[in-house]
Amino acid sequence: MIPYGRQSLDQADIDAVVEVLQSDWLTQGPTIERFEQAMAARCQADFAVAVCNATAALHIACLAADLGPGDRLWTSPNTFLASANCGRYCGAEVDFVDIDPLTWNLDAFALEAKLEQAERDGTLPKVLVAVAFSGQSCDMRRIAELAERYHFTVIEDASHAVGASYAGRPVGCGEFAAMTVFSFHPVKIITSAEGGMILTNRPALAERLRRLRSHGMTRDPEHMTEPSHGAWYYQQVELGFNYRITDLQAALGLSQLGKLDEFVARRRELAARYDRLLAYLPVTLPSPQEEAESAWHLYVIRLQTERISLSHRQVFEGLRAAGIGVNLHYIPVHLQPYYQGLGFAEGDFPEAERYYAQAISLPLYPLLSDEQQDHVVEQLRRLTER
Structure with a gap:
């Protein structure tokens, strides 16, 4: 059977994972940061936050955008379930914008018309998840203009689009979206077996994303409610999740990024x-x-x-x-x-x-x-x- 998609691995990928297996760090170690830095540099973004999968990435991206009960998330109906479910995880209402008959991406003209009606009705979205279906970005320039006019946050679900470009710049550069999400599932462009990443140019978002992926914990005195008790001390300052990626996965992803x-x-x-x-x-x-x-x-x-x-x-x-x-x-x-x-x-x-x-x-x-x-x-x- 010829599959519709599959991973492409070589000995260098295997060696990268074995090297981590033989190291002191299997998780929460230095390979994760190297993977993040390499991806940020590749996409011309300031920050990258690696997580266990792209669904987790979408979830905490929505939380970082302060999406919650009483808010609305809009996305394309032509996408995987996670692009919509991330809004439901946050307690938000979800709605959809129909697709362009030519590109099969979210239709920016349909979006504009829906926003005009939503403004009249008092039902504007707080977050738009713009899906780069099949590896091709939506009309992100128009979407960014609408986001500025109607004051919603754009998250580009670029799970299909690692290595793509838009307006002459890499997808993930942050010019047209507050956050961009990538997937490293085995059928995607590159793989870390399972894994995802959020890219952003906003320091406060990056800091909160890192906190949300690890139980809402911080060791930063600036974010604690009282002075540290000692070198062991941390505080949970909000409800977070265990969405961490491992160094094994990061090693594979970093090796794949080179190809x-x-x-x-x-x-x-x-x-x-x-x-x-x-x-x-x-x-x-x-x-x-x-x-x-x-x-x-x-x-x-x-x-x-x-x-x-x-x-x-x-x-x-x-x-x-x-x-x-x-x-x-x-x-x-x-x-x-x-x-x-x-x-x-x-x-x-x-x-x-x-x-x-x-x-x-x-x-x-x-x-x-x-x-x-x-x-x-x-x-x-x-x-x-x-």
Whole structure:
């Protein structure tokens, strides 16, 4: 089976992890800080805070933005559950903004219209989670302008977009978002097995994020309520979590970061090759977002179902039967039973629902060979030209 995504590891990655295993620090040690510093430098950001996964990163990013009960978080319905669930973890209400019919990212024009109505209704969001779907940023320049006008905090969920750029700068640089979240799950651009990171240029946010990832504790006298009792002393000054990453994971992530440019270059090569090979099939190909250069975590097509005799499900299952591990990113979040229980229903975000009825994620990862990609294309051609 050709998977839709997988990690790319080599001996250098293994050696980096073994080195930590043989060291004095398995967790809460110096490799974590080195990983954070390297990622911050790569993304031209001032601060990076590593955590156990990107869901944890989204959660404490929302807390650092002071999201809580009575507040609202908006995000795209075309995303993984965590982009919305992070708001619910904080006790906030969650709502969605429909997607752009071309880029399949959150639609900045739909966002503007929804904000205008929300201002009239007194229901403006406190946080917007702007998802860089498939590795490509949203219209972040427009979103940042709207954030300034309507006074909400932008968190870019760039879980798909390590190594991507926007407006000529690395995603994560902090120019268009208060915080940017990355994921290092094995199918992502680089991996630390499990892991996530938040980048920001705001010192107060970075300090609070570090505190929230470790039980809300501090050893900084400036943040304590009384003088220290001694070198052992710490205080819990707010409710935090054990969201720490280990040095083992950080070592793998740091090693992988050294191969980021190579990984992204191969993904872009494969994406361009898909563009050429699929150009004459009855499918809609991904469209570039102005100013964005994707890292190509995913290569998603949309079946032109009116031109195909088989159904969406039949094509999907036909590809699986041919040994191709296609997937579908994503089921619209508002159609999940939990969110329907909060009042959302089919028809609420029609563009996301149309997308879901046609989308298929094709295999894309650096170790995918040209021959394997040819097999994917040939099987898709066979199923769509019946």
